[in-house]
Amino acid sequence: MINRQRLIDEFINLVRIDSLTKQERKMADALMAKLKGMGFEAYEDDTGTKIGGNAGNIICHVKGKKRNPALLLMAHMDTVLPGISKNPVIDGDIIKTDGTTVLGGDDAAGIVVILETLKSLMEDNTPFADLYIVFTVAEEGGLYGARGLDLSKTPADYAIILDEGGDIGTVAVKAPYYNRFTVNFKGRAAHAGIEPEKGLSAIMLASKAIADMPNFGRIDAESTSNIGTIKGGEVRNIVAETCSIEGEIRSISEEKIDKFTEEIINHFKNTAEKLGGSIEYDIERMYPGFHIEETHEIIQLLKRASQISDIPLNLHATGGGSDTNIINDAGIPAVNISVGMSSVHSTDEYIRISDLEEACQFLTAVIKAAYEK
Numbered sequence: 356m357i358n359r360q361r362l363i364d365e366f367i368n369l370v371r372i373d374s375l376t377k378q379e380r381k382m383a384d385a386l387m388a389k390l391k392g393m394g395f396e397a398y399e400d401d402t403g404t405k406i407g408g409n410a411g412n413i414i415c416h417v418k419g420k421k422r423n424p425a426l427l428l429m430a431h432m433d434t435v436l437p438g439i440s441k442n443p444v445i446d447g448d449i450i451k452t453d454g455t456t457v458l459g460g461d462d463a464a465g466i467v468v469i470l471e472t473l474k475s476l477m478e479d480n481t482p483f484a485d486l487y488i489v490f491t492v493a494e495e496g497g498l499y500g501a502r503g504l505d506l507s508k509t510p511a512d513y514a515i516i517l518d519e520g521g522d523i524g525t526v527a528v529k530a531p532y533y534n535r536f537t538v539n540f541k542g543r544a545a546h547a548g549i550e551p552e553k554g555l556s557a558i559m560l561a562s563k564a565i566a567d568m569p570n571f572g573r574i575d576a577e578s579t580s581n582i583g584t585i586k587g588g589e590v591r592n593i594v595a596e597t598c599s600i601e602g603e604i605r606s607i608s609e610e611k612i613d614k615f616t617e618e619i620i621n622h623f624k625n626t627a628e629k630l631g632g633s634i635e636y637d638i639e640r641m642y643p644g645f646h647i648e649e650t651h652e653i654i655q656l657l658k659r660a661s662q663i664s665d666i667p668l669n670l671h672a673t674g675g676g677s678d679t680n681i682i683n684d685a686g687i688p689a690v691n692i693s694v695g696m697s698s699v700h701s702t703d704e705y706i707r708i709s710d711l712e713e714a715c716q717f718l719t720a721v722i723k724a725a726y727e728k
């Protein structure tokens with residue numbers, strides 16, 4: 356049985372631990388102790404040193420009554436800013452903060468749902484197939500923890516990532532590819548009062564290029580772009596020699612993201628050159644997208660879980676990236692299921708206790724459905 360009070364206590368306890376991206380040491384230690392306390396052999400990988408963080412991913416194999424189909428259950432340990440000294444407040448069914456930090460339900464909710472579900476399954480002697488538990492570091496800002504994983508150590512058939520919002524039963528089965536780019540516009544410096552005609556303002560180049568850039572903002576139903584930062588010039592009285600911008604492009608379609616990216620960069624290049632300047636640029640595929648078809652076995656598993664738990668399934672596309680992108684790309688079919696986190700990455704973040712409980716029921720049903728197979 357899911358233990359509501361234990362679930363609340365565990366959530367509050369985890370949320371109180373500071374665990375910013377690449378500073379997950381305390382959280383990793385706490386989770387390692389919890390898993391060992393439950394009788395599991397957990398270990399930490401060396402991702403922390405590789406990415407310049409102070410903790411690695413926590414990995415644990417929970418042997419079941421049978422080997423397959425094995426599930427990989429995943430949640431991330433890091434939280435975004437402002438996330439130091441979080442002070443969770445319980446208000447009826449809602450857990451929120453005092454308003455000065457995020458709650459960190461993203462993704463402490465995923466972690467506690469995994470822990471409580473495991474405890475409940477074992478207490479009830481519910482049979483299950485092999486499970487692999489992975490708590491990643493540095494999901495926020497780059498999915499670095501998931502990228503560092505050696506998935507040969509967690510040979511699961513399917514992966515369930517618990518890092519999504521929405522009603523319980525909401526499952527992200529589609530997520531975009533993500534490109535980020537930096538473009539450095541180059542002009543010529545000159546004294547702005549004495550001989551401005553000898554200069555070429557990089558700020559002007561960038562402004563003109565952005566003002567009529569193609570594919571800006573919402574491109575189509577499955578594609579978006581943004582210019583997030585612009586920095587240029589040194590001082591007021593010098594014609595700015597350089598101006599750099601940082602942007603991103605997302606699309607569910609790999610073909611489209613490549614096309615849109617190329618069009619944007621070409622536009623910047625042509626605009627700058629036409630005006631006598633130039634650009635240097637850098638494009639990076641931060642992560643690949645994924646699209647799980649409705650006929651896929653993992654969706655059949657979720658449909659069965661929906662029947663067992665009586666929680667309606669809502670398959671949807673998300674605009675964000677998560678560890679799910681990396682795991683799918685590595686060859687394990689993965690979906691991202693809701694644990695009820697709301698208004699994440701803001702000081703208004705909250706979560707419903709009833710949603711946490713229901714997420715445990717849904718995960719229990721997924722594990723039962725896997726055992727039936």
Ligand SMILES: [Zn+2]
Binds near residue numbers: 494
């Ligand atoms: Zn998250």
